[in-house]
Amino acid sequence: MLPAADQAALQVVDAQYGGILSRSASVLVVCRQWTRRAGTVSAGGTTVDVRLSRSASGWTVDALHPAHPGPAARSLAPDVRSVLSDDRIVLPPAAAADLRSGQVHTSVARAMLALARTYRLEVSVVRSGHPLDVFGTSRPSDHPRGRAFDVWRIDGHAVVDPATSRALIERFMRDAAAAGSYNVGGPVPLSGGGAGQFFSDATHHDHVHLGFRT
Template identity: 85%
Template structure:
């Protein structure tokens, strides 16, 4: 089994305690040593965090039947952050061992939290359900999947292989990859259905958006990352056809409402399309 390291929030994070709480429950459910698999053992690990053990029943693909599991959180990104509630999208890779066979996979979990008198607690887990692979894929999708300058986590790979991501998304990925190395966090599955805190449908579940958390090896959330790099990338995303580009920097210019910035997009760049 591969070695893993616990994910911890770094500098520049907004509400790092919320992200840490979300990651802790995903790590507790999704990894276990030999002999400690199953729901009962997972409930014990969750209880040790002081969280509701019923969360284990919502884990879905995060808790497969296996003798042993290792989990590496790639990134924890906000799906939404308000004063007393949050959605943290925990992007992870997972390895499971059954007998002598090790399989690799992973998922993205939308962890819902609320803040009370004693800090952040986890209320619900909503793991990604990308669906089955399509029998045939468009050329742009195949090219994005094979592009070495585009890094996709497991749920995003499954989204593209499922054939329900619009070609505007995969064309933009490829266009941006000509100038940048991009690391995608979320495409379709694992993202809230509505823009967090509203009843307005998100472009993500409709396969019309993707998020990038690292550009040319530099995390968007890291204060040491060049603001000019992020600004250039956001403008490149608009030039690639996005009508809705959000990030930690509020840019001028573009069409009406084309650029936006808020606390949720402090840690990634959102790139959305109408079709």
């Protein structure tokens, strides 16, 4: 975030939990950045997994883990190309780079496209910039394996905003399951679906998580 440039400007798009426990937390800070070098402005950005610990005096930042999406692939699956060109799917820099890297499963792309037929979805995290394990466990997260994505805003309404309709979020979560997600998390506890298909906890009060088996 400190580039070798004449000028730089940074926008925090979203900050969501990657995990929250009583004495430790992961906050995923999604950023866009613009730099000026010799009169030329370039756009970029990243997502940073900020790790914090809690003591009697408050929360302290312990570590920063920026996203590493990897280089762009020479060729991409048609569904991935469609996601990258769909203006109803808003991708921050690291998430777009994840898709361009070819390391995201087509199940993710197909679900994004299916949901975009009904909603305008703003994605926060896809693969990189997310904890490797489900926070506080040794269980691998679906995100680093390219089998998950998070949505922080639906049709212009932030998931974390108390004014956002719970009915909208519930409908989106159920449509996410219908689009193929086996593991849908969000702020609304839902019944139905397969065993463990829906869940809600403190980590997911500010976004909707969609996980996929393949």
